[in-house]
Amino acid sequence: MSRTLPQLNRIVVKIGSSSLCHKNGKINPGLIETLSGEIAFLIQKGIQVVLVSSGAVAAGRNLLNEYGTSIENKQAAAAIGQPILLGTFQRFFQVHDLITAQVLLTHDDLHHRSRYLSARNTLENLLDHGIIPIINENDTVSTEEIQFSDNDFLAALCTNLVSADLFIILSNIDGIGEHDPNDDPETVIYQTLNVEELKKLKERFPRNTSVGINRGGIFTKLEAPIMAAQYGVPTIIANSHTDSILQRLIKGENLGTYIKPTEMNLNSRKAYLAHALKPKAKLIIDNGAAYAIQSKKASLLPSGIIKTEGAFQRGDGVLCCLSDGTVIARGIVEYNRDEIDQIVGRQSSEIEVILGFRRRRGIIHRDNMVITPAIVNRMKT
Incomplete structure (x- = not known):
């Protein structure tokens, strides 16, 4: 039995560090090549794609002689890793005659209404020109006070920013289960959840639960879809390593976990007040x-x-x-x-x-x- 999805004109795809990078922090070019090909397929089908990518800090971390946990070390790692990550994406998208654009954001950018609207206008302009925006948190300048908790949260905000029809989170798990799939590989994966069910599940997981080199982990995989649902955007959480995952998801295959949007949706301004305003x-x-x-x-x-x-x-x-x-x-x-x-x-x-x-x-x-x-x-x- 297949899923019934809304008309897909524009989607936000978020992919995490645990998918983009090997455990040693080095970028996995094979996965990026596959992902680029899948996104090219979606664009050929007339679907605009906004890509939210983690991985810059992980990619730059192993090139530093010494890496600590301070915000300064993270900023330095991001400065090294960001051009490496973007360059890898550009190389593979060029094979499909597609142009990418780097968009770096901080929470402070989306906190100010004028900058929020400016970011939205920029993204709309890029998409109208057939360019793929690749969004990441600007870790080079982010401080603890203005950083996002995780790129899942940033990606959820972007679903409202660009008026997306679908939000796809690609990670190293097959979906949301009763237990963390990383701790219990045998846990049964839910095919469909609503927001209330997701909120109850969220109470079982500590906020700092992480997946490998990923900063957010399972908690933000539960929190981000709740935010998107309030914008009226459904979410699918799926495994980035599944063959042809994006193509199969947009065809309605029952892969991963589908989170239904709420019936009462926030308008754009109310959504900004609820989530982007700090x-x-x-x-x-x-x-x-x-x-x-x-x-x-x-x-x-x-x-x-x-x-x-x-x-x-x-x-x-x-x-x-x-x-x-x-x-x-x-x-x-x-x-x-x-x-x-x-x-x-x-x-x-x-x-x-x-x-x-x-x-x-x-x-x-x-x-x-x-x-x-x-x-x-x-x-x-």
């Missing part, structure tokens, strides 16, 4: 404001704020939290912290009197806010 600070709000935000989809008003925490300016992302730390929502603030501190607990009608100006009625407008799952219905005052 909050810098917190607004501590009362129960009444929390109920209004979650149950009535209201904007956050100054009267509902108890206090501010952390430094931020107008246009920055913040978390809206209860006093116990429970996150209610995240969004973009209309005022600087020092301005909000002056109007905490006051009525909206007093804003102009106190500050001498008024931008919008709310501190965070509902259009610039995304809400966490409804957990405060009991808090109506």
Whole structure:
């Protein structure tokens, strides 16, 4: 029995270090040659492909005389490995008369709305010209504060960035099982999962579970599809070493694990707020404001704020939290912290009197806010 897939015009393919590199960190040219041929086949079928590739750090690591675990060593390894990795891809894609383009991103790039839109426009332009974007995290400049947890997470963000129809994660496992396939090769692989089932599975695996030289491991293989599903994009997790894997997947063969998209999808802006935006600070709000935000989809008003925490300016992302730390929502603030501190607990009608100006009625407008799952219905005052 085959899978029924959506109309495929554009897909995001993510391939990990454990697939692209041998255990010693050296690039596996044979796999890259095979992958390039498969992507060329998809393009001939009229499907645009965005490739998210790991492997730069692994490729550069063994060329350093000494390699430690510091962020500086990782940056140096990435600087060495990135041109090697891209050059290998270019060599094999040229056989099929295809051009590649390197796109390096950091979390900070996708945190700023203007840079997020700029990245989207660049990718759209490349795809419109028949060029294959090869995306990787810019590990050379990434710090712990601005790096992605793993390229699975980056790839999931890219499904929204390019409005993909399908997300394929290629790894060294056959799919998602009840247990980690690396620890239990006999575990039964699920053919299909929904988001709720995936969330329950995720609780079984520690966040730092890794696969060989891969930074993210099984945890991000579970987390990334949840994100993509909220964008309305289905995910397939499959083994990169399976013969003709991409061709067989787009034909609907039951290989790997298929994760269904959610029925209620976030629009592009809400998706950006939910996943790409990196909050810098917190607004501590009362129960009444929390109920209004979650149950009535209201904007956050100054009267509902108890206090501010952390430094931020107008246009920055913040978390809206209860006093116990429970996150209610995240969004973009209309005022600087020092301005909000002056109007905490006051009525909206007093804003102009106190500050001498008024931008919008709310501190965070509902259009610039995304809400966490409804957990405060009991808090109506």
